[in-house]
Amino acid sequence: MCGIAGAVDLGSDKQIQALSEAVASMVAQMEHRGPDAKGVTRFATAVLGCCRLSILGLEPASNQPMRSPDSNCTVVYNGEIFNYVELRDQLRDLGHRFASTGDTEVVLHAYEEWGLECLPRFNGMFAFAIVDGDHERLFFARDRFGIKPFCYAEEGGLYLFASEPRALLTTGLVPRDADLHTVEEFLRFGVTDVDEKTFFSHIKQLPPGHCGVIESGRIRVSAWYSLTEAAASTNSPERGRIAEFRKRLERSIALRFRSDVPVGILLSGGIDSSTIATLSASQPHDTHRAFTVTFPGSRVDERPYAEEVAVRSGLSLTTKAAPEMDLHWAESCHEDQGEPFISPSIVAQWLMMRTVHESGIRVLLTGQGADEYLGGYQYFESYAIADLLARRKFSKALSYLFDERNAPRLATVVAQVSFLFLPAGFQQLLWWKPWLRSRRDSGTRCAYEEDLVRCRSLRDALLFHVKRRLPELLRYEDRNSMAFSIETRHPFLDHGLVEFVLDSPPGLIVGANVRKNILRLAVQEDLPPSVLRRRDKVGFDVPDAWLQSEGFRNAFNGLCSRIPAALADLVNVRRARKLLRRRSRRARRDLWRIYSVLLWHEQLAGPHAERNRVASATFGDPRESATEPQLTKEAEG
Numbered sequence: 028m029c030g031i032a033g034a035v036d037l038g039s040d041k042q043i044q045a046l047s048e049a050v051a052s053m054v055a056q057m058e059h060r061g062p063d064a065k066g067v068t069r070f071a072t073a074v075l076g077c078c079r080l081s082i083l084g085l086e087p088a089s090n091q092p093m094r095s096p097d098s099n100c101t102v103v104y105n106g107e108i109f110n111y112v113e114l115r116d117q118l119r120d121l122g123h124r125f126a127s128t129g130d131t132e133v134v135l136h137a138y139e140e141w142g143l144e145c146l147p148r149f150n151g152m153f154a155f156a157i158v159d160g161d162h163e164r165l166f167f168a169r170d171r172f173g174i175k176p177f178c179y180a181e182e183g184g185l186y187l188f189a190s191e192p193r194a195l196l197t198t199g200l201v202p203r204d205a206d207l208h209t210v211e212e213f214l215r216f217g218v219t220d221v222d223e224k225t226f227f228s229h230i231k232q233l234p235p236g237h238c239g240v241i242e243s244g245r246i247r248v249s250a251w252y253s254l255t256e257a258a259a260s261t262n263s264p265e266r267g268r269i270a271e272f273r274k275r276l277e278r279s280i281a282l283r284f285r286s287d288v289p290v291g292i293l294l295s296g297g298i299d300s301s302t303i304a305t306l307s308a309s310q311p312h313d314t315h316r317a318f319t320v321t322f323p324g325s326r327v328d329e330r331p332y333a334e335e336v337a338v339r340s341g342l343s344l345t346t347k348a349a350p351e352m353d354l355h356w357a358e359s360c361h362e363d364q365g366e367p368f369i370s371p372s373i374v375a376q377w378l379m380m381r382t383v384h385e386s387g388i389r390v391l392l393t394g395q396g397a398d399e400y401l402g403g404y405q406y407f408e409s410y411a412i413a414d415l416l417a418r419r420k421f422s423k424a425l426s427y428l429f430d431e432r433n434a435p436r437l438a439t440v441v442a443q444v445s446f447l448f449l450p451a452g453f454q455q456l457l458w459w460k461p462w463l464r465s466r467r468d469s470g471t472r473c474a475y476e477e478d479l480v481r482c483r484s485l486r487d488a489l490l491f492h493v494k495r496r497l498p499e500l501l502r503y504e505d506r507n508s509m510a511f512s513i514e515t516r517h518p519f520l521d522h523g524l525v526e527f528v529l530d531s532p533p534g535l536i537v538g539a540n541v542r543k544n545i546l547r548l549a550v551q552e553d554l555p556p557s558v559l560r561r562r563d564k565v566g567f568d569v570p571d572a573w574l575q576s577e578g579f580r581n582a583f584n585g586l587c588s589r590i591p592a593a594l595a596d597l598v599n600v601r602r603a604r605k606l607l608r609r610r611s612r613r614a615r616r617d618l619w620r621i622y623s624v625l626l627w628h629e630q631l632a633g634p635h636a637e638r639n640r641v642a643s644a645t646f647g648d649p650r651e652s653a654t655e656p657q658l659t660k661e662a663e664g
Contacts, residue, residue, distance in 0.1 A: 028060070028061070028080040028082055028105060028106065028107070028509070028514040029060060029061045029077050029078060029079045029080060029091065029103070029104065029105045029190075030053075030054065030057030030058075030059075030060030030061050030077065030078045030105065030189070030190045030191070030194070030509075031075075031076070031077050031091075031103040031104065031105045031154065031155065031156065031188075031189070031190055032050050032053035032054050032057070032075075032076040032077070032103070032187075032188065032189040032190070032194055033050060033073065033074060033075045033076060033103065033156050033165075033187070033188050033189075034046040034049055034050050034073065034074045034185055034186070034187050034188075035072065035073045035165055035185070035186040035241050036072040036073065036184065036185060037181075037184050037185060037186055037241070037244050037246075038184040038244055039183050039184030039185050040183075040184070041183075041184075041185065043069060043071070043072070043074070046069075046073075046074045046185070047067060047069050047074050049074075049187070049198040049200060050067055050074040050075070050076040051067050051076060052194075052197045052198055053076060053187075053189045053194035053195065053197055053198060054066075054067060054076040054077065054078050054194075055078075055197075056191075056193060056194045056197040057078055057189065057190055057191060057193075057194050058078050059363075059509060059510055059511070059512060060078055060080065060105075060190060060191075060509045060512070061077065061078030061079040061080045061512075062078070062080065062512055063079050063080055063081045064078070064079040064081070064087070064090040064091075065077065065078040065079065066090060066091060066092055067092070068092040068094070068101055070101075070158055070160070073158055073165060075092045075101060075102075075103045075156065075158060076092070076103065077090075077091035077092055077103040077104075077105075079091055080389065080509075080512055080514060081287075081288070082107065082129075082286055082287065082288055082389060082390060082514055083107065083111070083128070083129040083130050083285070083286065083287055084127045084128040084129020084130070084131070084132075084287065085287050085288075086127060086128065088126050088127040089127040089128070089129040089131055089132070091103050091104065091131060093127075093131050093132060093135060095132075095135050095136065095139060096124065096126065097123065097124065097136070097139060098139050098160075098161055099159070099160030099161045100135060100138065100139060100157055100158065100159050100160065100161070101157065101158045101160075102131065102134055102135045102138070102155055102156070102157045102158075103155060103156055104131050104134050104153065104154075104155035105153065105154045105155065105175050105176075105190055106151060106152045106153030106154060106155070106170065106174070106175040107130060107151050107152060107153070107285075107514070107516070108130040108133055108134060108149050108150065108151040108153060109150050109151045109282035109283055109285060110148075110149070110150040110151070110282065111129075111130035111133040111151075111285075112285070114133050114137060114148060114149075115132075115133050118133065118136045118137065118140060121140055123136040123139070123140065128287075129287075130151075134149075134153070134155060135157070137149070138157055138159075138166065143166065143238065143240075143251070146168055146238060146251050146252070147251070147252070149170075150282065150521065150522065150523070151170065152170045152172075152174035152175045152516075152517070152520075153168070153169070153170045153175050154167075154168070154169045154170065154175040154176060154177040154190065154233070155167065155168060156188065162242070163242065163243075164240050164241060164242040165186075165240070165241040165242075166238070166239070166240055167188065167233065167238065167239050167240075167241075168233075168237070168238035168239070168251065169233045169234070169235060169236070169237055169238070170235065170236070171235060171236045171252045171254070171522050172235050172236070172396070172493065172497060172498075172501065172520055172522070172525075173220075173232075173234070173235030173236075173497075173498045173501055173502075174501050174505070174517065174520065175190075175505070176190050176191065176232065176502065176505055177190070177232060177233040178190065178191060178192050178194075178195060178225065178230055178231070178232050178233075179195075179230070179231055179232070179233065180195050180200075180201045180229050180230050180231070181246075182200050182201055182202075182229065183200065185200065186241060186246065187200065187201065190509075191365055191506065192225055192226075192227055192230045192365050192366065193365045193631070195230055196227075196230075196631070201227075201229050201230060202228075202229045203227065203229075203631065203632050204227065204228045204229060204632070205226060205227065205228065205593060205594075205628060205632045206224055206225065206226055206227060206228040207228075207593060207596075207597065208224070208473070209224045209225065209226050210226060210367075210594070210597060210624055211463070211465065211597055212473050212475060213226075213367055213369075213620065213624065214460070214463055214597065214598070214620050214621065214624060215458055215460060215463060215465075216458060216473075216475055216476070217369050217616070217620060218369075218475050218495065218496065218499060219366065219367065219368070219369070219499045219502070220232070220498040220499040220501075220502050221473070221474055221475040221495045221498070221499075222234065222474045225366065226366045226367060226627065226632065227632065233248070234250070235252075235494075235498060236250055236251060236252030236253065236254075237249065237250050237251065238251045252522075254490060254493060254494070254525065254526070254529070255490055257522070257526045258490070258525070258526045258529035258530050259530065265531075265532060268527075268531055268535060268545065269535075269545060269548045269549050270549075271527070272524070272527065272528065272545050272546070272549050273549040273550070275521065275523060275524045275527055276302070276306065276518065276519075276521075276524060276549070277306055278521075279518040279519075279521035279523075279524055280303060280306050280307055280310065280392070280518045281310060282521070283392060283516040283517075283518050284307070284310045284392075286390050288389045288390060289316070289387075289388055289389070289390070290388070290390045290391070290392065290516075291316045291317065291318060291383060291386070291388040291390065291391050291392070292304050292307060292315075292316070292317040292318070292342065292391065292392045292393075293317070293318055293319075293379070293383075293391050293392065293393045293394070293515075294317040294318065294319045294333045294336060294337065294342070294344065295319060295320075295329055295333065295394070296319065296329030296330070296331070296332030296333040296336065296558065297329070297332075297394065297558070297561065298543060298546060298547065298550075298554065298558055298559065298561065299394030299397040299398070299403075299519065299543075299546075300393065300394040301332070301333075301336040301554055301555075301558045302394075302546065302550050302553075302554065303392050303393075303394055303518055303519075304317055304336050304337065304340045304342055305336065305339065305340050305550065305553045305554060306550075306553070307340070307392065308340045308341055308342070315340075315341060315342050315343065316342065316343045316344075316345065316386070316388060317333070317337055317340075317342040317343070317344045317345070318344075318345045318346075318347065318379060318382060318383050318386070318388075318391070319333040319344065319345075319346050319347070319379075320346075320347045320348075320349050320375055320376075320378065320379045320382075321346050321347065321348050321349065322348075322349055323348055330346060331557075332555075332557060332558050332561070333346070334346075335555050335557060335558070336554070336555065336558060339555060345382065345386060347378065347379060347382040349375050349378055353573075353578065354578055354579065354582050356374050356377070356378060357371070357374050357626070358626065358630075359377075360373060360374045360377040360507070361623070361626050361627055361630060362630060363377065363506055363507065363510035364503065364506050364507070364627075365506065365627075365631060366502075366627060367620070367623040367624045367626075367627045368499075368503055368623055369499070369503075369619075369620070369623075370616075370619060371571055371573075371574070371619060373503045373507065376503065376504065376507050377507045377510065380507045380508050380510065380511045380513055381511055383511070383513055384511035384512065384513060388513070389512065389513055389514060390513070390514050390515075390516065391508065391513055391514070391515045391516070392515075392516050392517075392518060393504065393515050393516070393517055394517075394518075394519060395500060395501065395504055395515070395517045395519070395520070396493075396497060396500075396501075396517050396519045396520040396525075397519040397543070397546070398492075399489070399492040399493050399496060399497045399500075400489050400492065400493050400525050400528055400529060401519075401528060401536060401542070401543040401545070401546055402485065402489060402536045402537040402542045402543060402544075403542055403543055404492075404542075405542070407485065407488060407489070407537050407542060408427070408537055408540060408542065409444045410482070410484060410485040410487070410488040410537070411427065411485050411533060411534075411537040411538075412424050412427050412428055412444050413444055413483065413484065413485075414484050414485050414533055415427065416444075417483070417484070426539065427539050427540065428444075458476075460617065461599075461602050462598060462599045462602035462603040462605075462606070462617070462621075463597065463598065463599070464596060464597055464598070464599060474495075475495050478491050478494070478495055479491060479495075484533075485533045485536065485537055486529065486533065489529060489536070490529065493525070528545065531545060547559060571612075571615050571619075574615045574618055574619065575607075575610070575615075579622075580607050582622070583604075583607065583618065583621075583622055584604065584607075586622065586625035586626060586629065587600045587603060587604060587625070589625075589629065590625060591628065594624065594625065594628060598621060598624075598625075603617075603618075603621050606618045606621075
């Protein structure tokens with residue numbers, strides 16, 4: 028795990044020295060992502076930089092930027108290739124030599140051997156860039172689901188990239204202007220990271236499953252992976268699917284235990300993390316430690332479930348009682364996130380990562396991603412019922428709908444099913460908010476909305492969530508964990524496992540009021556009944572009563588009184604303040620969205636935002652580079 032950065036001159040008036048200084052500032056700003064080693068390498072018209080968190084290959088030979096001894100290729104890389112052992116053996120058989128024991132060199136030699144076709148061979152999470160001097164180009168890529176970040180900006184004849192937007196802003200070359208369309212979509216729908224846009228209008232992100240090439244001053248970006256296509260091509264028989272699912276999950280967990288440092292588990296007490304904890308017990312590793320955050324006295328406190336699983340699995344459990352939420356934590360978490368986020372639960376996750384950091388654990392397995400394609404959210408049941416209605420299986424649909432387990436929320440389920448059959452115009456009305464002033468033309472829809480209204484089946488909905496909802500959750504976790512120099516890994520996001528599930532019969536994913544059906548069946552003999560039968564668990568929830576506290580009210584009113592003109596065109600402050608008097612969950616949700624946007628804008632995006640103070644880089648005095656307009660000649664030093 029690392030922070031990566033780089034700059035390519037596309038025809039600017041900047042000297043290579045200025046690019047080196049810009050990349051050095053980005054690397055210094057991201058030191059939290061990689062405190063173990065850092066470096067910058069200059070070429071004639073490009074610069075690569077990296078700060079490294081040592082996980083695989085602890086020796087100095089694994090530091091970056093890494094240059095191949097066999098070609099004129101140099102890589103900066105963030106992530107893990109979990110099948111690096113097998114790929115390294117294959118590449119050795121093809122004649123490649125290795126000077127290190129980690130996976131970075133595997134990425135480099137895989138590119139040398141297979142070029143752009145190396146990407147489908149990788150099982151892992153990654154974002155990397157390779158200066159290929161032999162072909163005079165920069166090649167860059169991002170993993171299938173967008174687990175690892177790749178942000179970029181094109182400004183004044185320069186292409187700049189980094190692992191976080193804050194690093195790009197540090198250079199002083201990228202304006203801080205807010206992308207008001209992204210802000211509006213967040214305020215209206217509560218979503219982020221749905222496409223290449225960020226909250227900064229001059230900063231984009233490479234979409235998941237995409238790669239790009241910069242060659243002869245031109246940038247070409249294309250998709251190298253499509254889940255929709257991959258999930259339709261597994262062609263595995265229906266018989267034995269439950270056993271096959273478990274086999275694939277066990278293999279995914281085993282791969283993600285590959286590490287040269289101890290591995291821990293984030294255990295919430297839900298079925299996802301409990302499954303990982305239980306199936307991890309057989310993994311040969313030095314320590315088996317788990318971590319959970321608790322909320323004593325709250326309905327969302329999951330300590331009893333986590334403790335039961337830990338005892339059964341032989342895990343040493345560290346519990347962290349979350350302190351009463353206060354503005355200090357919220358402000359610090361916003362600084363580390365660098366963009367607005369959807370819920371106070373992200374602050375609790377941030378606090379949990381701090382606890383893990385204090386324990387010395389650098390690698391953490393989490394259950395992230397399971398809800399999105401295993402049908403973990405309650406409203407996925409509505410899509411399962413809609414599937415049955417579309418196939419004219421009315422009797423079975425009614426049995427799903429009126430199952431006695433549905434009685435407490437029958438009205439909710441009926442409303443959700445009805446929503447799916449409403450015309451798009453009526454669906455849009457349900458997202459109307461009295462405090463939000465729309466900037467978009469009447470009748471236009473954003474990418475999130477366009478895809479959502481097209482969902483008519485359970486498979487549509489699952490694919491939609493992986494494509495449009497999962498990336499934001501991965502962004503929150505990446506920035507929270509890396510703020511404390513922790514690498515998180517996600518056994519449920521092995522691409523082969525995801526493709527296998529999405530190619531399964533819908534009833535095996537969401538059954539009669541049973542979500543994550545295939546997972547429950549696969550581990551029913553392993554988990555405690557109390558966890559296996561839970562129906563109240565989705566995601567990572569936290570108490571939000573503090574949003575009604577005097578401290579929050581004062582902070583919210585203060586931000587509203589200082590609202591900049593650009594945001595005042597979106598938020599009706601008078602109506603927004605009325606939310607403080609309401610007690611509904613919806614009001615608290617809207618309050619948080621507004622608060623998060625205003626705080627982020629004041630911290631990072633506005634004209635008076637405090638500039639990030641970056642310690643001076645300590646890379647020595649780089650030599651003046653050659654001035655040839657190509658990427659071939661690497662500067663020394």
